[in-house]
Amino acid sequence: MNYKPFLTRDFKSMNMDEQAPKKWNKLHWVVLVAAITSISTLLVFASKDASAKRSDSLTAMPATSKPITNNPVTSSAATEPKSTQITLPLSIPVSISGHPAAIAENGLTTKQTALIKPRQTAINPALPTTQKQTKVEENTSPLYVWLDEKVRRGDSLAHLFKRNKLSPQDLHKIMRLGKATRALKHIQPEQTFKFRLDEKQQLVEMVYQQNRFQSLRIERQDEGFVASTLSRVAQKRQQHISGTIQSSLFVDAKNAGMNAALIMDLVSIFGWDIDFALDLRKGDTFSLLYEEHFLDGLKIKDGDILAAQFTNQGRTYRAIRYTDPKGHSNYYTPKGLSMRKAFLRTPVDFRRISSRFGKRKHPVLNRLRLHKGVDYAASRGTPIKASGDGKVIFRGRKGGYGKAIIIRHGGRYSTLYAHLNNYRRGLYNGKFVKQGQIIGYVGSTGRATGPHLHYEFRINGVHRNPLTVKLPNAAPINKNFKTDFKQHAVKLLAQLDAFNFKIAANTYTQAF
Known part of the structure; x- marks a missing residue:
């Protein structure tokens, strides 16, 4: 672009008066005043129309709105007529x-x-816009x-x-x-x-x-x-569970839906008649009716087993829980006999039976002699329980038995516990103990090759096989409560039988 003419132009010689704006004449002023007047008129009419609509909307409120008659107003509004x-x-x-x-x-x-x-x-x-009063009533x-x-x-x-x-x-x-x-x-x-x-x-x-x-x-x-x-109070609901032994009670019962606490309750009920460590066979069956506790619609725990059935090697055992009018609860057979026996079948939680009752070659003496009890192999320090209620008649060392305890149960029965590592604190000769109470701990004192419990069961001083001896039952149900018990037992057994029949029918249908 050529900027030379622009740069050489003489601005001083230019007439600046020619660029001055022209003055407004009377016509211009008339048009301006008319425009301002029109705009002001429109604004006034719009304001009045809005005020009228606002008043109409307030007076058209529902009749359920309560008027406040004791609302204080300013002195300037005191002379105004009463309004809603x-x-x-x-x-x-x-x-x-x-x-x-x-x-x-x-x-x-x-x-x-x-x-x-x-x-x-x-x-x-009714008050002017500038005098409208707003009163907030504090609660x-x-x-x-x-x-x-x-x-x-x-x-x-x-x-x-x-x-x-x-x-x-x-x-x-x-x-x-x-x-x-x-x-x-x-x-x-x-x-x-x-x-x-x-x-x-x-x-x-x-x-x-x-x-x-x-x-x-x-x-x-x-x-x-x-x-x-x-x-x-938790809400109680009844539930059924059944299963068949394929590998072990714990595994199969857990697969059926039972937790560990419920499995141990089942073992404690039938543990007097069935040795769950030795007697179980593949194909054995179990079923039970028990309670579930709910709070706010959520299950919080499993309750008591109400009725149970266990078939072991073709023999069926049944148990019913009954609470007498005095509040004492126990498990009984359908005939009213106590499921609890006077003695525990095994007084210790053991890994295996290392030696049974009868003739054997002594592991230390290396000669054939009668083994008068059963040896339960267990870890050192495992608690040993009294197999029945009785009185401690011996506590101390006894030759090859090492540390031993002998308990007398009434006039006919006595039990011996040998090779103990130690005794329970506070246990002494003449002390009475309850069934299941800890009396000592597994050890290997005396003539023993490893930690185990040597357990003997004697009737009138004669040694009997603890695994096969017929244990006496505890006291049966009180005669005064027998009628009430039979009615209770019939009801629970009917529910259990109906459930077992339903399971058997389903199994038969699935097989075909």
């Missing part, structure tokens, strides 16, 4: 920070919630806050009160309630407390949840506190 006032309910949520809380009455679980009724706003449409009801507190390791109730800035005087009054609040002295970690406070942060109510089923409630009344206990 419209109440608009407004929900005002309030949150308070600093403490986790929940409103128990509504079942809320938010960390912090305050309970306030909706505020109300009164509007008088005079108390403000309640729930605080949730979990017990930590080393906490006491005093620590919880101090952490939540509660009054020590209230704590003193609560602990003076005596026996009702004795449990508060032994609170445990992970237990929970709920504190309900008023608007002055004073304790109104406290709930101590001891477990799933029991809570302690402390409520303020007048100048003191009152304690009460809240109890919940």
